[in-house]
């Protein structure tokens with residue numbers, strides 16, 4: 001029906017059809033003309049734009065400019081892929097490890113290179129961080145450790161690194177005000193053993209500031225050296241107990257600080273995994289480290305052994321094992337035994353170290369030369385295993401025979417493992433332990449570990465790595 005009526009209209013109005021067709025043609029011509037004009041007026045910009053026109057259907061130059069301006073919101077809010085492993089441990093690597101090392105470094109636990117490789121240095125730093133924060137110190141950075149580490153509860157490492165040898169200062173003593181300038185003392189620098197008027201002045205000044213409580217006698221003994229050392233450590237100087245130019249200068253200046261009393265540190269109980277506490281040149285204990293449960297060796301071993309000093313101490317569990325070991329040796333007919341060394345405080349070690357440095361300096365060596373000479377035979381304070389209270393030096397009380405040639409040593413080498421002790425320093429492991437063989441030095445680790453170490457032939461450094469990989 002509708003088709004019919006349309007045909008009718010066309011037929012009835014041929015004139016109207018022709019008119020519409022003509023109008024359409026005119027419109028097309030006008031449009032083409034305008035388009036040609038527009039092309040000319042937009043010039044070069046349009047020409048450049050045309051290159052893109054093929055795949056950008058209907059843009060205008062204005063639209064195109066807007067589209068290339070980066071949207072700051074989009075740029076900053078592009079989601080970053082961030083893999084988050086649940087823990088990091090030896091063998092882990094990458095950005096997370098790098099961040100961990102960076103953070104540990106900020107807090108002074110880590111001194112190594114920030115290289116994104118979780119090696120034994122990182123592990124020890126983590127372990128020490130954990131220990132300082134009451135976390136299980138397994139050296140594995142798990143979620144709990146990471147949460148504490150990146151929180152504002154993370155405490156910086158309490159230990160201050162050993163000062164590195166400094167460039168030499170001319171070693172003349174200049175005693176400064178408030179007292180009138182003193183005659184230069186006859187000793188090249190004031191340290192242990194010095195005496196005279198300049199030492200009196202030193203003691204008086206230290207007393208005034210609260211560092212020295214002994215008598216002002218002009219004798220530079222242990223008390224004076226200790227006071228100088230505390231003064232140095234609290235006044236930003238390297239604490240060597242020697243009153244050199246720099247120390248004297250600050251001590252007698254208005255900038256000298258009064259003593260600050262710090263609370264006694266809490267002891268660390270070496271039980272469980274802590275029994276393997278690694279102390280060596282790379283793994284230094286904090287200055288205020290004190291092992292818990294120290295006892296006098298004599299109180300447990302009684303007359304079973306001889307003593308170089310009646311006051312030698314050790315951690316109870318190790319002293320009990322030592323007593324049992326010596327009883328077993330004696331039952332085998334091997335004796336006598338003498339205990340030469342046990343627990344040593346870091347201050348004791350500092351004193352041994354400083355006295356040695358001072359002796360070398362008096363012999364004309366520079367400070368750095370004296371430190372190097374000392375390190376050949378003396379462990380740095382904090383780096384001696386005797387600080388743990390788990391190590392003992394034994395001998396056969398026979399001054400005519402090297403311990404290595406005694407029946408006691410032969411027995412010890414064979415049986416110490418059965419009692420939880422290890423031969424800590426042997427010549428064959430020197431490249432790992434950093435110490436020459438010390439056949440008289442035993443370290444308690446407990447039979448759970450000592451027997452495995454014997455069977456696998458591993459020193460403590462190697463054993464800890466082995467354990468980590470289990």
Ligand SMILES: [Zn+2]
Pocket residue numbers: 341386391392393438440441442
């Ligand atoms: Zn020793």
